[in-house]
Amino acid sequence: MKYNIQIDKRVLDNYFCSDYFDKSQKIAKAINSKAIVTMQWFQRKDNSTVAGLEYIFEILRLSGLSNKLQIEAIEDGEVVNNLEPVLKITGKYKDFVHFEGLFDGILARATTVSTNIRTIKKAANGKAILNMNDRGDYFLNQQLDGYASYVGGVDTLVTPASTEVVAKLVAKPTGTLPHSLIALFDGDLIAALHEYKKQFPNNNLVALVDFNNDVITDSLKVANEFGKELFAVRIDTSVSIVDKSLQTLKEKDKELHGVNPTQVKMLRKALDENGFNHVKIIVSSGFDDKKIKYFEDEKTPVDIYGVGEFILSNKINFTGDLVMVNGIERSKVGRKNSSNNKLKKIIL
Structure with missing residues (x-):
């Protein structure tokens, strides 16, 4: 592998997961939800140099979800503007909802550094x-x-x-x-x-x-x-x-x-x-x-x-949003399923 990325394995036990994402996953599993959803991650500044995606890919590899999810992403180092998605994941909600906040944080930290x-x-x-x-x-x-x-x-x-x-x-x-x-x-x-x-x-x-x-x-x-x-x-x-x-x-x-x-x-x-x-x-x-x-x-x-x-300095924050449920657009008011021609299918 090109990069020597070491991930704290406690990530897989939701140790770094916000309580409400952890509970959301538990609820989805309790009702045996089979809903297929799409989540997308974006930020709100122009000319941001994205970094951190390789860390996310490594976490997904370790999670054993490689064959269960459809992943689209840009490449680390690409420049994006306000609201352009840098990552989209499609799969069962219960399989990856717990990663929403975690991935926000990885992208925020790394993109702030790389942009500066x-x-x-x-x-x-x-x-x-x-x-x-x-x-x-x-x-x-x-x-x-x-x-x-x-x-x-x-x-x-x-x-x-x-x-x-x-x-x-x-x-x-x-x-x-x-x-x-x-x-x-x-x-x-x-x-x-x-x-x-x-x-x-x-x-x-x-x-x-x-x-x-x-x-x-x-x-x-x-x-x-x-x-x-x-x-x-x-x-x-x-x-x-x-x-x-x-x-x-x-x-x-x-x-x-x-x-x-x-x-x-x-x-x-x-x-x-x-x-x-x-x-x-x-x-x-x-x-x-x-x-x-x-x-x-x-x-x-x-x-x-x-x-x-x-x-x-100049912190860049990311947001992960659920935008599709079973092929139908479903998101909070003000958000929508967005496109970015830089997104490519990722094979882990």
């Missing part, structure tokens, strides 16, 4: 994105989030869990060193990097250079020490402060606070003038699509954008 990933990828104009979302939410979400990030177009991930589902398709987790490791070496960035290089000689050497709030000075120190062995420097200046290199400049609206285009341009110029053209610049701290677009509009010489919090 595609949004920032577009804003970055083809530059690399480092997905730093591991710190943004509960750790057991990392497998699904990593898969959704891959679907959205970003496969540079930072934890083994986030690469688990797509391990055959992406590189091993990557990252830099944290501020805490520099602090462990009493603020001696050079000493910390020497130990990092000693312990992980095959990894790219990336220096986090804002610990002393003196990005240009520390970047040149590191570059002079390691030369061609230095792959990149990363700037993560807090939005609450101004880097020492900029403190003699005047600002109008805090545009010099935090990581900013002027800071990055000055750093690139300093590196190049000292013969370190090969050193890449990574930026992080509060980057979303708007901030990335601003940096790109300013022609800021960034090589890699590190993004975290934004990846879980």
Whole structure:
């Protein structure tokens, strides 16, 4: 199988099923309902990049319902608009009603991540994105989030869990060193990097250079020490402060606070003038699509954008609706059986 999707088997025991869906299934079984129904799943935003369907297919495989249901779906990674169905399932109500809310949640989480990933990828104009979302939410979400990030177009991930589902398709987790490791070496960035290089000689050497709030000075120190062995420097200046290199400049609206285009341009110029053209610049701290677009509009010489919090913003919710009963349209007022020419028959 292309994806290594691991499902908690308690799903099959309705452990993650809302009480009223669980009871609905029990009622349908108690009356021995043979009704054949169609349910469809949709969301309400335009330009949403759908993800999570492969998880749903795996749950249906594990449930033993493969031969009992007719399934139509689009492919993960397809873009859909408001009210367009992404999944339709036809079969006996009692066989799959308990999955309605569960599938809503899978699609909502994964589609939110993949849509945001595609949004920032577009804003970055083809530059690399480092997905730093591991710190943004509960750790057991990392497998699904990593898969959704891959679907959205970003496969540079930072934890083994986030690469688990797509391990055959992406590189091993990557990252830099944290501020805490520099602090462990009493603020001696050079000493910390020497130990990092000693312990992980095959990894790219990336220096986090804002610990002393003196990005240009520390970047040149590191570059002079390691030369061609230095792959990149990363700037993560807090939005609450101004880097020492900029403190003699005047600002109008805090545009010099935090990581900013002027800071990055000055750093690139300093590196190049000292013969370190090969050193890449990574930026992080509060980057979303708007901030990335601003940096790109300013022609800021960034090589890699590190993004975290934004990846879980702009929540996209899904709704599952029963729309057909025994071949007759039957749904709540305001909903109807809808079509989508991207839907294809799925064989599990």
